[in-house]
Amino acid sequence: MIRDTLLYLGVRALNGIMALSTLAIMTRVLSPSEYGQYALGVSVVSSGGAVLLQWLSTAYSRFHSDQEGRADSALVSTTLQIWRALALALGVLASIAAAFGPHLGVSPTYVLAVGAGIVTMSLFTLQLQFASARAEPLRYGRLTVIRGASFIGLAAPICYLFPDATLAMLAFALAAFLACLLSGLPAWPRAPINGGLARQLFSYGTPQMLTFFCIALLDTGDRFIIASWHGTAAVAAYAAGSDLGQQTLGVLLGVVYLSGFSRAVRAWEQEEHSNVKQILQTMATAQLMMAGAACAVVFGLAPSLASLVFGGNLAAQAALIMPWIALATALAAIRGYLLDIPFQLQKRPGIPLRIIAFMALLNWSGNLYLVPNYGALGAAKVAAFVMLVGLLISYGLGRKAGLTPALGLDALKVLVCTAVTTQMHEVVSPAQAPTLGFLSLTVQAIAGCLLFVLLALLLNVGQLRRQVFDRLQRRML
Template sequence: MSVVLTFLINTIFNLIVGLIVAKFLGPAEYGKFALSIAVMTFGQTLAFEWIRLSAVRFYSERARIDAPNIRATLDSAFVRAALLYLPVALALAFLGPAFSLPRDLFALACVAAMANGLFDYQTALVRARFDDRLYIRVIVTKNLLALVVTTGAAWATGSARAALIAGMTTLLGSVFLWRGRLTDKSAGLKQSDPRLARHYAGYAAPIVAAIVLYQLIPLANRDLAARFFGFAETGRFALSYDLGQRAVMAIGSALDVLLFQIAVRAHDVHGAETARDQIARNIAIVFAVLAPACVGIWIVLPSIEILIVPQAFRGPFAHFLGLMLPGLFCFGLAQFSINAIFQLARKTLPLIAAALAACVADPVFILVLPRGTDASSLAIAQSLAFGVGLATLLVFASFNAPQWPRLRDLALTLIACAGMAALAGPMRALRPGLALMLTQMFFAGSFYVLIVASFDVAGLRTAFVEKAGPAAERLSRKGGLFKILLPLRLG
């Protein structure tokens, strides 16, 4: 649980740093910075994500002791990937076709992809070993450096280039400061096994291909926003997506850390049938958490905008994020629940097919939708494309003999979300601020919790009671509403 908490804290820090950087850079420079980050993420995924995924899947504390060739193979793969990636990426940056992003920023983004890839790879190794203390220390170090160095560079220069260089410095600095604990001295590069590397690449390739294809959609849309409306519009468009995506990914990833491992354990210990049952429960849980989270974000958007979004981004921020939220929900549901059906069955090609469908749908929707004076059509097209990806994935899943969640749980979740919107949605017309946001959260949250507790939606009440243990039992004996909502077997 400490790793999950650290992951959430890391997301919050990234959110804070992103908002501060956006404030100091302004919409135009932040647009360049955000497009650079999208290029960086795309390059990192393309070149290095397969190594991170392999580390999570195949490395462990036991492997560190008994099979040092695994770490050696992973380290060797990273070095080789970096040596191949860097000249190709820089050649594309300076000699390839012109993009809306200036060539020097494109080159910096390519170099930043290596830094971010190294950081994510090293933290994946630590997580795979379940070394919670070291993981927390590396993450905290990175966040503190980012809070000082990255935001300081943005404040001092107002330059996207300086902020990007500072961001690289924080990543490499945290790895350098903890290099002694991160290095596995027993795993020299000479112990690497090319056969293992090919096996790892084969395992991760379909997953990486799907991620890359999905990343093309917001990357292309940011580039189009810059071409059609300028970098200032790109900055406003990108900040909306970045904050919304981080919120959805934080919730989904926190669930995935626990739920997917439970499904894997069920598959290994009890077999495929038990694993399918667990995946069905996982889908219901993700749906029951992610849907109200997205509805809740929409409800409090005006207040969030006033409270945390820099002045230069207000107005377009809430508008764009409101249009993007349905797509972010579809993407999160696919990534953190439906994908598991194919991962456990080791049939990951449908992930690529779904991502391809989304990539094809995005430009089609862009062409069909009328283009206005801002990037609204791009936001709508992006949401619809992610919806197409989810629908395609569900079609493929239906041919894989899955165990689906109970319709009762899905229907109750939708009813509860509709009740949230009906209770707190009209308050959006009132003057936004902290008091209004807390009021909306109280009414919407209380209604949703009441529905979940009354009907045990997705088994969340049962899970809470089992976790609460004796404390919940003592409360249940006192009577009142809490006793009514708890399972009768506690009495």
């Protein structure tokens, strides 16, 4: 698991650099209003793809471990055939929606670009799921790197010359398609669809559509509420800060999930329940430490990070909300990438659905109360509170199910490490933080991470001292 984690981490680190570069470029070449409209389009792509097509990817991942050789080829073939039918239906819906665009004050071309983005990103996500389920981190990396590089190569010059949200969305859609094409698409199926496999995929996956719908309400509803009260320009700083958190914290914790989930599924199918608990414990330690160290960097260096990454029009506003967004992202990632795994293994999707539905209701209520008066900062605080509530509920139910490891003491230790490291950042550069250059910021961030690790060793988070000692002992023998 450690080897695959490091491979995925290397891939995600490279992708993170490209994602940060994309944020830096797009927040500079687009005005706040255009960037806000672009961010809303990306939100629709993410939400629409999740609700309509993401269930297919998760269903394939769940049943992949049961298939081998020709059986897996049949599963891939069936999955692609279902995707093709759904993509065609979505294209028709996008064309109809584009016809009504002018009546809603939206460009038909923009609507079509968003529809194309949903289709191509769903295919891209499906290819990622194939690579992840088969434990192919190199192919996973190739897909993501090509997509990131393609988007930068397309969007940067186009939006520099013609700063327009529609053109940015077209580049977004085309980059996902190029990544799939250049990474090698599986042979398109010609045989009749396998009815038995299709029923399995539908029976497991389609109930998750409601879950993904609630996730969409939870993840993107705040942006549309902000836009409705304060305009698309007000969305820009919030979206930029949220995307930065997702491309750093979300990516880090997702790496552990990618490397550990397939192993947990195999252990569960082989009824090795003690091994499942050990895998989840290892994942928990890694995720808690990554989340704590990353949050400490954002808490202590938010003005510097915002000044370095974002354009001058967004940096000051983004810096105010980044600590809250970082906390919300960490809590959401730990819940989704760790605490919901027992329910996935037990094939009980109804539990996460009810949790997320409650969180979505709480999130919308909080946003409708705070956003009119407090704008993006109010939305960020609501997000952090809602994610904490969801995490606690998921943790309690997982403990009751008997699979989630006890995390209370380790979480408390990580909080101590985070608080001390954050204080170090604030003491070292309280006044200079907004003007720290790239080199100074990098050095201070690395120093903070090293301090965090030393504190974690001192407090023995997740039996870390024993793990380090055992690893050193094996290397010496």
